[in-house]
Structures are given as C-alpha cells and as structure tokens.
Amino acid sequence: MVKRSTKRNYNLTCAKEMSSISAKHDFCVKRMTNFVEKIKKAKKIYKWRSFYRLKHVNYQKSKVIFKIKKRNVVFYLKNNLSFVISKRRKQRIDKRELKKYFLLSLGGGFIGFLNGFFGGGGGMVCVPVLNKIAKLDEKHSHATAIAIIFPLSLISAFIYVINGYIKSLPLITVTIGSLAGGIIGAFALKILPPKWVRIIFAVIMLVGGIKLIL
C-alpha cells in the first residue's frame, strides 16, 4: 500500500485539477482498480491476513467488499482516495442453510444405506461429503466421519446380530487383529507418504473388487 505522505501530496495536486465530480469518480475508480489488482496479486495485505477474500467490487459507488471470516466487510473509497470506512453487512442465512441441510441429509442417507447394506463403506463417502458440503478440513473431516459412522455401525451391527449372521470365533480373532492393526496404523499415519498409500490401497480395492465379481 502507498505510504500516507505520498498519498496526501498526490491528493492535494489532484484535488486542484479535478473540478467535476465525474472526473474525481473516474480517478477514484482507477485508484481502486489498482488497489484491487494489487490485492489479487499479493495474498498478504498490510495488517490483513491471507484468508481475506475479495468478494465484490462496485465501481459505481466506489465500494469494495471483502469476505473476512464469513462476514462481509465493506470498504468505501472516500474523496481522499484512501480506504477509511469498514462496515459489517448482515449475514444472509436462510436459503443457504436450507440447501446445506438438504445436501447433508442426502449425503447422510447415502452413507447410512452403504453402511447398512455393505457393512461399512460409509466412511469412504463420508469424508468427501464433509469436505465439500460441510467444508471441514482434513483432520476434522476424518475425525467427524468416525464420529458419524459410529452410531450407524452400531445400529446395523445390532440388526446383523439379531438376524444371527455373526459367529463367535471369527469375531474374537478378527477384532483382536484389527485392534492391533489400528494402533500400528495410527502410528504409521504420521510416517508414510499419503500419495503412495492411497495408490496401493486403490489397486488392492480394484483387484479385490474384480475377484469378488468373478
């Protein structure tokens, strides 16, 4: 951003030349365009952190709206060509929330059905749903996915047990094995490179799937 002193000199000289309002407005617009271009190039702005996003530029009213942490912060370009006022705008809630809930329930239905029908593919669908619709970051989405799948698995396991599909010997052995594996997997998570693990996992899934079909 330009330093204050140069701006002031600049303003004084310009104020003398610009008599009409339209000329001032055009000059304001030009200054604002330059400012906006600078923001688009550089993620960091003086005292502002990088998660501030440029939302809308209104050239008629010399107004720029930034989206800062879900609020709309409005900046007006005053006559002295510096951004002075910041004002909060009211948050529009209803429509977006409804759409989000609808999408979430659709996703939840899909996850639940997979969990009940296949006995456990729900987690693989839950993480992308949480990432994109609920907009959580990686760690939060993985942890919340486990938290969501847990009651669903509980209920479907209950139904499976009631229908008498479970035998005790495989149950005990596989559970012990998976506990041990889970502990080691949690340690391995910090060490292994995720890309290759995912590729190997996808290959195993593909081979397993094909073998199951045939």
Added chain:
Amino acid sequence: MSLILTIFLYILFGFLSGILGGLGMGGGTLLIPLLSIFLNVDQKLCQGLNLLSFLVMALFSLIIHFKNGYIALDGLWPIVLSGLIFTVIGALLAGKLPSEILRIAFGIFLCLLAILEFYRVGKDVLKARKAKKSDKTK
C-alpha cells in the same frame, strides 16, 4: 484347513485391515475381500465382522480425537438423522438378499471406489505439480 491356520489367518486379515483403518482409509473394504476370497467366508458374516471390529477401533480413536478436539459436530444433525433411517433400510434389505448377490454388489462397489480414488489421487498430483510450477516461475 487346520484350526490354528484359520485362527492365524483371521488375526492376520484383521491386522491388515486394521492398519488401513488406522490410516483413515476404511479397513473394512480390505477385510471383506480377504475373508471372502481366501477363507470363503459368507458375505453377511464378513460384513457383520467388519462392522463390529470397526466399532471397537472407532471407540478408541474417537476418544483420542475428542481429546485433540478434532470432532466438529455442529450443524451435522441431518447426516446422522437420515443416516440412521437409511442404515436400518439398508441392513434389512441386506438381510433379505442372498449372499451371492451381496458379494457381487460389493465387488462392483469396490471397483467404483477404486476408480474414484484413482481419479482423486490424479487430481491431487496435478494440483501439486501446478503449485510447484507456479512457485518455480515466481
């Protein structure tokens, strides 16, 4: 096949799928093919085992995640609600169908998931390469 070998294979397969589950990639999707192909276990039994072993693991990892504060359940009640309903529907439906159909359906599901995973990994790799390139030119 001797009993000891069977027990050992059960534990081994549980161990392998547990590792994948610990990595956050759904260990069950490995457990069911392994058990089904090598030990000829019935599909419904496999799925039940998958669910129950996941429950035990999830309990422990939930405690850890909760302590670290990674669980964000605000405003996610629609997922749980519709999930519960459809879980019941799915489980009852799976009970009615014969195991062979479930096996084939699961195989198809695995293939679809694998293709999806390949696509996602490819997208991430392309993104990483693009970011690297733009960093270099800068």
